[in-house]
Amino acid sequence: MTTNETNTRDRLLAAYDAQLRTDAETTSAMTVTSLGPLRLATFIGGRGFITYRDLGNATAEAIRLLIPEALGYYRSDPAIEQVEWKTRGHDDAPGLSEALTEYGFTPDEAESIVIGDAMALAGDAPVPEGVTVRQVTSEADVRAMSAMQDEVFGDPVSDQTANDILRRLSVADGMQLWIGETGGEIVTAGRLDPIKDSDFAGIWGGATRHEWRGRGIYRAMTAARARAAIALGKTLIHSDSTEYSRPILERSGMVAVSTTTPYRWRK
Numbered sequence: 001m002t003t004n005e006t007n008t009r010d011r012l013l014a015a016y017d018a019q020l021r022t023d024a025e026t027t028s029a030m031t032v033t034s035l036g037p038l039r040l041a042t043f044i045g046g047r048g049f050i051t052y053r054d055l056g057n058a059t060a061e062a063i064r065l066l067i068p069e070a071l072g073y074y075r076s077d078p079a080i081e082q083v084e085w086k087t088r089g090h091d092d093a094p095g096l097s098e099a100l101t102e103y104g105f106t107p108d109e110a111e112s113i114v115i116g117d118a119m120a121l122a123g124d125a126p127v128p129e130g131v132t133v134r135q136v137t138s139e140a141d142v143r144a145m146s147a148m149q150d151e152v153f154g155d156p157v158s159d160q161t162a163n164d165i166l167r168r169l170s171v172a173d174g175m176q177l178w179i180g181e182t183g184g185e186i187v188t189a190g191r192l193d194p195i196k197d198s199d200f201a202g203i204w205g206g207a208t209r210h211e212w213r214g215r216g217i218y219r220a221m222t223a224a225r226a227r228a229a230i231a232l233g234k235t236l237i238h239s240d241s242t243e244y245s246r247p248i249l250e251r252s253g254m255v256a257v258s259t260t261t262p263y264r265w266r267k
Contacts, residue, residue: 005255008255009255009257012115012116012236012255012257013090013115013257013258015115015199015200015236016113016115016238016257016258017053017054019195019198019199019200020195020198020200020238021051021052021053022039022051022052022053024195024196024198024200025039025041025049025051025086026039026041026049026051027173027195027196028043028168028171028173029041029042029043029049030042030043030044033073035066035069035070035073036056036066037052037053037054037055037056037058037066038050038051038052038066038070039051039052040070040073040074042074042077042079042080044164044167044168045081045160045161045164046079046080046081046082047080047081047082047083047084048074048077048080048082048083048084049083049084049086050070050083050084050085050086051086054091054092055091055092055093055096057092058093058094059094060094060095060096060099061095063093063094063095063096063099064095064099064102067099067100067102067103068103070083070085071083071103071265074265075267080267081266081267082264082265082266082267083105083264083265083266084262084263084264085100085105085262085263085264085265086260086262086263087100087260087261087262087263088113088258088259088260089110089258089259089260089261090257090258090259097261097263100263101263103265104265105263105264105265106263106264106265107261107262107263107264108261108262108263108264109242109261110259110260110261111240111241111242111259111260111261112240112241112243112246112256112258112259112260113238113239113240113241113256113257113258113259113260114238114239114240114241114246114249114250114254114255114256114257115236115237115238115254115255115257116236116237116249116252116253116254116255117235117236117237117253118201118226118229118230118234118235118236118237119226119230119235120252120253120254121222121223121226121237121249121252121253121254122223122226122227122230123223123252124223125216125219125220125222125223126216126220127180127216127217127220128212128215128216128217128220130182130183131180131181131182131187131217131220132180132181132182133178133179133180133220133221133224134178134179134181135176135177135178135228136177136178136179137169137177139166141177141179142162142165142166142169142177143159143162143166144186145177145179145186145189146158146161146162146165147162148186148187148189148207148209149189149205149207152207152208152209152210153207165177174193174194174196174232175191175192175193176191176192176194176225176228177189177190177191177192178190178191178192178221178224178225178228180208180217180220180221187208187209187212187217188206188207188208188209188212188217188218188221189205189206189207189221190203190204190205190206190207190221190222190225191203191204191205192204192225192228192229194229194232194234195234198234199234199235199236200234200236200237200238201225201228201229201232201234201236201237201238202237202238202239203222203225203226203237203238203239204239204240206218206221206222206239206245208221213244218245218248219248219252222248222249222252225237237254239254240260241256
C-alpha cells in the first residue's frame, strides 16, 4: 500500500468512526439505552443491537463484565428474540470475541467496511439490455423485493421482514429502496440509507439472482443509488460488504478500511 493509499484509508476510517457510530446506527430504533460505553438499541421485530463509539481503553476483564449486564437488559424484555453485538476489526477490544462466545454469542462471517466517494460510484455503469432500474415505494413492489432478497440470501420468505420495511417507509426516515427488473421479475435489489447530519449514505441489502451475476447489474444498481445519494447532498458512500460485492465496489474506487463481524445471541 502506498503512502497516498494509506492516508486515504486513514482519512476514511476516521470519518467512519466520527460520523457513523452510535447515533447514526440507531436512528430508527424504538428505544436506546446506555450501559457504560455501550449503546443498547431495540428495533421493531424483536431485535436488540449493541454498538459503541469505543470501549474507553477497557481491560479484558472490564469488557467481559459488560456482556452479562447487556444480556440481562434484553432478557428482561419478552419482545426481544435476538441480539446483535457489532464488532469492528480496528477497535481496541481485548478479549471481546472470546467473551462473547463464552456468553452464547455466535459470530457471523466477517465483512469488509468499504467507503468511497459518491461521485466515483455514480459514473458510467450501463444497465444490461432489457433491465430497468428504479426506486420502489408501493406495497406490492416492496413485498416482491423483500421476497427476492430472502430467496437470494437463502432465507425463508418472510412477511415480517416485508412488514418491517414497509413500517420504515411509512415514517419517511429517508430510506430508499431500489430494484432492477426484467420481464416483470425483480433480479436485483438494494437499499439506500442517507445518514442524517453526516456526509454519508449507506448502501445495504444488495442481492442479485445467481443467473444475473457477472453481467454488471450490481454495479448499475450501485451507481443508481450513488446518484440518489448525491441528490440528497451526500458525498461519501459506505457499506459492509461480502467477499462477492467488495471487489466490485473496490473496482469503482471504494476502499476497504476495516472489517466488521456481527455476533448474534438468540433466546
